[in-house]
Amino acid sequence: MIPPEIANDLGAGHAFVDLVEDYLEMARSREVPAPVPPAIADVIATFDEPPPARGRPLDEVLDDVRRRVLPNAMWTPDPMHMGHQLSVPLPAAIWAETIVAALNPSHAVAELSAATTVIERRIVRWLADYAGFGPDAGGTFAIGATECTFSGLAAARARALPHAWEQGVQGGEAVVFVSEHAHYSVARAVSLLGLGAANAIRVPSDERFAMDPAALERLLDAERRTVVAVVGTSGSTAVGAFDDLAAIGRICADRGIWLHVDGAHGASALFQIFCVNFHVAFGDDAHCLFSERILVNGEHFII
Numbered sequence: 001m002i003p004p005e006i007a008n009d010l011g012a013g014h015a016f017v018d019l020v021e022d023y024l025e026m027a028r029s030r031e032v033p034a035p036v037p038p039a040i041a042d043v044i045a046t047f048d049e050p051p052p053a054r055g056r057p058l059d060e061v062l063d064d065v066r067r068r069v070l071p072n073a074m075w076t077p078d079p080m081h082m083g084h085q086l087s088v089p090l091p092a093a094i095w096a097e098t099i100v101a102a103l104n105p106s107h108a109v110a111e112l113s114a115a116t117t118v119i120e121r122r123i124v125r126w127l128a129d130y131a132g133f134g135p136d137a138g139g140t141f142a143i144g145a146t147e148c149t150f151s152g153l154a155a156a157r158a159r160a161l162p163h164a165w166e167q168g169v170q171g172g173e174a175v176v177f178v179s180e181h182a183h184y185s186v187a188r189a190v191s192l193l194g195l196g197a198a199n200a201i202r203v204p205s206d207e208r209f210a211m212d213p214a215a216l217e218r219l220l221d222a223e224r225r226t227v228v229a230v231v232g233t234s235g236s237t238a239v240g241a242f243d244d245l246a247a248i249g250r251i252c253a254d255r256g257i258w259l260h261v262d263g264a265h266g267a268s269a270l271f272q273i274f275c276v277n278f279h280v281a282f283g284d285d286a287h288c289l290f291s292e293r294i295l296v297n298g299e300h301f302i303i
């Protein structure tokens with residue numbers, strides 16, 4: 001624990017800002033080579049220690065962060081960074097986190113977060129307008145795409161199986177059709193919602209690794225169980241394949257089936273009004289025609 005007289009010193013904030021600035025400069029300049037990620041066993045060994053018996057001076061703690069945390073972190077701002085899909089935070093976004101931490105709002109109850117709850121709703125409204133959704137569109141911010149998919153499919157389950165909330169779901173009662181190359185979080189959401197991961201049925205893909213709409217149609221025609229949703233992917237994890245959302249959307253609309261789109265990678269392009277016209281870039285109008293709900297995941301945007 002940091003001693004209260006130091007922890008309560010607001011001037012200590014400068015030391016944190018200095019550390020972040022040093023990190024960003026190091027990572028961007030390339031004068032310091034980015035650390036080669038060590039084996040996870042070495043990282044575990046690095047942090048394998050008992051809890052501190054007493055508080056330590058803040059500068060010692062920050063030194064420790066420089067010594068042990070930075071070399072074991074992923075240096076996303078490095079110009080040669082090519083690992084995984086995380087975006088590089090803008091400095092303004094980093095500093096904004098300090099305001100959120102200082103305000104510590106709880107969005108569980110509006111009276112505990114009046115301003116930030118209203119701001120969230122306002123931003124969702126703006127995003128829905130940018131996306132071309134109608135006045136009934138709504139949404140929420142989520143911590144990541146896994147939560148987005150879980151929430152979207154929970155809503156789809158409530159629509160298709162209204163009894164599920166109170167009474168649960170019978171095994172094999174319902175299915176979800178999923179892009180063959182969908183992220184594993186989709187099957188997890190299906191499982192966590194009590195539908196059974198085996199009932200997340202993968203639709204074969206075409207030569208572009210996108211869901212084959214004709215195959216989807218055949219599967220739906222043959223299906224006798226309740227179809228909770230079809231999950232399309234707008235930018236798949238491994239190859240960045242985009243499902244034909246216009247075709248899939250029409251198939252779902254004709255049958256009254258909920259279409260959920262995992263847009264972890266591609267959907268944010270809807271909001272890049274300054275640099276791309278998404279509808280032209282991806283050649284479809286599916287988002288505007290068929291989507292009504294939006295869940296925003298800020299972590300992943302990489303286009």
Ligand SMILES: Cc1ncc(COP(=O)(O)O)c(C=O)c1O
Nearest residue numbers: 144145146183185236237262264
């Ligand atoms: C297409 C897709 N969907 C969902 C996820 C899960 O995202 P998150 O880690 O934000 O929950 C990922 C992660 O890489 C992804 O690529």
